[in-house]
Amino acid sequence: MRERDGTLYLNGGGFQLEPVRRSGKSFVISRDSRDRSLTFVRRHGAVTAVIVDGTSFQRRDYGGEVEAQIRTGGRSDITAIRARARAITPPAEAPPERAEELRNLEKIVPNVRLDIQYAKTNNFVGVPLYEKSGAFLQRPAAEALARVASALRPFGYGLLIHDGYRPWYVTRIFWDVTPDSSHVFVADPAKGSRHNRGAAVDLTLYRLADGKPVEMPSRYDEMSVRAYADYPGGTTRQRWHRDLVRREMERQGFTVYPEEWWHFDYRDWQKYAIQNLSLPELLTRRR
Structure with missing residues (x-):
């Protein structure tokens, strides 16, 4: 995940700098004429993973x-x-x-x-x-x-x-x-x-x-x-x-x-x- 000029972008996992936008209380990525869901997993306030269309990407240090x-x-x-x-x-x-x-x-x-x-x-x-x-x-x-x-x-x-x-x-x-x-x-x-x-x-x-x-x-x-x-x-x-x-x-x-x-x-x-x-x-x- 990257931020540029106030906009989040997803890069990797088959996506290339795709802009992320809010849709109600959720986040979505528009690709191939349809919206794909994006969910941030949090623990004690910190993001530990992001789930994109059902695929989970764990945060690594x-x-x-x-x-x-x-x-x-x-x-x-x-x-x-x-x-x-x-x-x-x-x-x-x-x-x-x-x-x-x-x-x-x-x-x-x-x-x-x-x-x-x-x-x-x-x-x-x-x-x-x-x-x-x-x-x-x-x-x-x-x-x-x-x-x-x-x-x-x-x-x-x-x-x-x-x-x-x-x-x-x-x-x-x-x-x-x-x-x-x-x-x-x-x-x-x-x-x-x-x-x-x-x-x-x-x-x-x-x-x-x-x-x-x-x-x-x-x-x-x-x-x-x-x-x-x-x-x-x-x-x-x-x-x-x-x-x-x-x-x-x-x-x-x-x-x-x-x-x-x-x-x-x-x-x-x-x-x-x-x-x-x-x-x-x-x-x-x-x-």
């Missing part, structure tokens, strides 16, 4: 299914996985063109708020991976993000940061715990992540009026097609939020990662070295 796979079974020994990742040396590279200038976003970006889920349990692995909560970017990227925040203020929004610089060993953990079929959503540690270089940021919007995050077409870190930057589903307002933050980020030199609407890389990211400093080490610098 594809991203949640991948998370469950990561958190259970043979991939659940996070203690051993963490120890192995900390013992491995990051890949060797040629000397970087630019020196490290990691800066604390809370000290540079106006109206910024942090929700660093990797320092808590509400991430796709289900355990804290950072020792402390913090967000850092290379100085040019941090200054560009400050300009984005200033541009968003007239719209009534601020930036909510989920992640910035990421130690290389955490990238290694992500790769080791994620199923091969979902590796498109995590960076290959053999090449290093743009987060490892301090030139990538994961973010969303929050409302300045009440501090609440806005709705987007998917959850943060959701491993499903809903996370794609050009995913056509969701609601008109959700897509508008997604497109607004992308537009303002691109104006300041950031590029969206196609498979993740929340992930933005700053220009010249490849000129910085892969880093493996922990968040506590960076926070003690007080930058």
